[in-house]
Amino acid sequence: TQVKKYAQVPVGPYSGALHPTDYEDVANYTNYYEFSTDKKSSTVLAKNLQTSPWSIAVEGEAEKIGVFNLEDILKNNPLEERIYRFRCVEAWAMVVPWIGFPLGTMLKQFKPTSKAKFVEFTTLYDPKVMIGQKTNVLAWPYVEGLRIDEAMNPLAFLATGMYDETLPNQNGAPLRLVVPWKYGFKSIKAIVKIRFTETMPATAWSKMGPSEYGFYANVNPEVAHPRWSQSRERILGASIFTPKRKTEMFNGYGDQVASLYKGMNLAKQY
Ligand SMILES: Nc1nc2c(c(=O)[nH]1)N[C@H]1C(S)=C(S)[C@@H](COP(=O)(O)O)O[C@H]1N2
Numbered sequence: 001t002q003v004k005k006y007a008q009v010p011v012g013p014y015s016g017a018l019h020p021t022d023y024e025d026v027a028n029y030t031n032y033y034e035f036s037t038d039k040k041s042s043t044v045l046a047k048n049l050q051t052s053p054w055s056i057a058v059e060g061e062a063e064k065i066g067v068f069n070l071e072d073i074l075k076n077n078p079l080e081e082r083i084y085r086f087r088c089v090e091a092w093a094m095v096v097p098w099i100g101f102p103l104g105t106m107l108k109q110f111k112p113t114s115k116a117k118f119v120e121f122t123t124l125y126d127p128k129v130m131i132g133q134k135t136n137v138l139a140w141p142y143v144e145g146l147r148i149d150e151a152m153n154p155l156a157f158l159a160t161g162m163y164d165e166t167l168p169n170q171n172g173a174p175l176r177l178v179v180p181w182k183y184g185f186k187s188i189k190a191i192v193k194i195r196f197t198e199t200m201p202a203t204a205w206s207k208m209g210p211s212e213y214g215f216y217a218n219v220n221p222e223v224a225h226p227r228w229s230q231s232r233e234r235i236l237g238a239s240i241f242t243p244k245r246k247t248e249m250f251n252g253y254g255d256q257v258a259s260l261y262k263g264m265n266l267a268k269q270y
C-alpha cells in the first residue's frame with residue numbers, strides 16, 4: 001500500500017517543541033520482526049502487506065464488542081499531530097511527528113466494564129506475507145498490553161500516519177500504538193485485535209525473555225537491561241561523533257505519567 005498525504009491536521013496536546021528526526025531515518029531503520037530482524041530490510045519486505053480494507057476485533061470486558069472497520073473507527077476519532085520522543089530498548093532515540101488520535105478516547109467508545117483492568121493488543125498473523133512469522137524469533141502473533149490506567153493516560157496514542165502522510169508499512173500501517181514513556185517494543189504495529197482483560201496479558205517479548213522484557217517497560221535510566229546499560233541513548237541519524245545523551249526517566253514524560261507508578265518498585269516491576 002502506498003502512503004497518502006494528509007490535509008493539515010491540528011497539533012495535539014503534549015506535543016513537544018522538538019526537532020523531528022529525518023523521515024528517511026525513521027522509515028528505514030525499523031524494528032518489525034514479522035518481516036525481518038534486520039532494521040533496514042522491513043522497508044522492502046513490508047511493501048506487500050495489504051493495509052486496506054482493515055478491521056479490528058474488540059473483545060473481552062467491554063459493552064461494545066465486535067469487529068469494526070478501521071474507517072468507521074476513524075470517523076469517531078479526529079486526527080491530530082503529536083510530536084513525541086521515541087526510545088527503543090536498544091538505546092536509539094528519535095523524534096517523530098505522529099498523526100493519529102488518543103488511545104483512551106477510542107477505548108472509551110467501546111465502554112469497558114469495571115472488570116477491564118488491562119488492554120491487550122495483537123498484530124496481524126499472516127505468515128505468507130509476514131515472512132518473519134515463519135521463524136520463531138518471537139511467539140506469534142505479536143502481543144502487547146497496557147494497564148487500563150496507562151492506556152487511558154492522554155499521552156497514549158494510536159498512529160495512522162507520520163510526517164503528514166499515512167504510515168509506511170514498515171512503521172506499522174494502518175494502525176500502531178505509540179507509548180512515548182515506554183521502550184519502543186510496547187508500541188505494537190498493524191493492530192488487528194484489542195481485548196479488555198481482568199488479568200495481565202502475556203506479551204510476546206516477556207514470553208521470549210522474561211528477565212529482559214517486563215510488562216511495564218518504562219524508560220528508566222536506573223534499571224539496566226541485563227545485557228546493557230540504559231543510562232545513555234544514541235540519536236538516530238546523528239553522526240558517530242555526536243556524543244550519546246543521558247536517558248531521561250519516563251523518556252522525559254514524568255510530569256504526565258509518574259503518578260501512574262506511585263508506590264511501585266520500578267526495579268522489580270520493570
Ligand atoms: N508487530 C510488531 N510491532 C512492533 C515490533 C515488531 O517487531 N512487531 N517491534 C517493536 C520495537 S522493538 C520497536 S523499537 C518499535 C519500533 O518502531 P519503528 O520501527 O516504527 O521505529 O516497534 C515495536 N512494535
Ligand SMILES: [Mo]
Nearest residue numbers: 088089184185
Ligand atoms: Mo525496540
